[in-house]
Amino acid sequence: SAVISQKPSRDICQRGTSLTIQCQVDSQVTMMFWYRQQPGQSLTLIATANQGSEATYESGFVIDKFPISRPNLTFSTLTVSNMSPEDSSIYLCSAKDRGRVETQYFGPGTRLLVL
Amino acid sequence: AQSVTQLGSHVSVSEGALVLLRCNYSSSVPPYLFWYVQYPNQGLQLLLKYTSAATLVKGINGFEAEFKKSETSFHLTKPSAHMSDAAEYFCAVSEGNQGGKLIFGQGTELSVKP
DSSP, X not given: OOOEEEEOSEEEEOTTOOEEEEEEESSOEEEEEEEEEOTTOOEEEEXXXXXXXXXXXXXXXXXXXXXXXXXXXXXXXXXXXXXXXXXXXXXXXXXXXXXXTTOEEEOOOEEEEEO | OOEEEEEOSEEEEEXXXXXXXXXXXEOSSOEEEEEEEEOTTOOEEEEEEEXXXXXXXXXXXXXXXXXXXXTTEEEEEESSOOGGGOEEEEEEEEXXXXXXXXXXXXXXXXXXXX
């Protein structure tokens, strides 16, 4: 199984600022994803991070607000830009194992509070 | 479009009692189905998955789930609840030809009473 780490684990930010969240996988994976979990809610997919090309965003999420990078097969970043209190959520990175059908593993999450 | 419905946002059982968490799915193609558990202040841990092999799937921590195509269900069960099972449980569906994207249910919070 893939082991995923995220940094930072939590942060408190001021509105109008930006935060970049890092996701590191301990092995090469075919696909990486970013999810948002708003307080008391389920997980919603923000985007699929594509290695070497622009991320694929889900409806309701745009690149200007959530720019994503994936420079190689083990690392990705998500930036939450121009933050507002509504962005307070848990942001989770996940990865799909190379060669294992549909097994998707999750990082511990980044807990973000915007004041 | 695929979707997942978890019946009951909160389930409470006594320690030693049967745990039953309900999940119904909608998918236009044979789905892959998953149960994840989220302990307080932690990420998601995979409990078990169904990928078109055996319809009864056994997972970690004594949990199992049965895929029933006729009922479009994938309910999660455990014969005897333990206090450590208290957590949030998420059912998710993926269509294999959609690049691994997971659609999650709303989650069910399981409480275990001593």
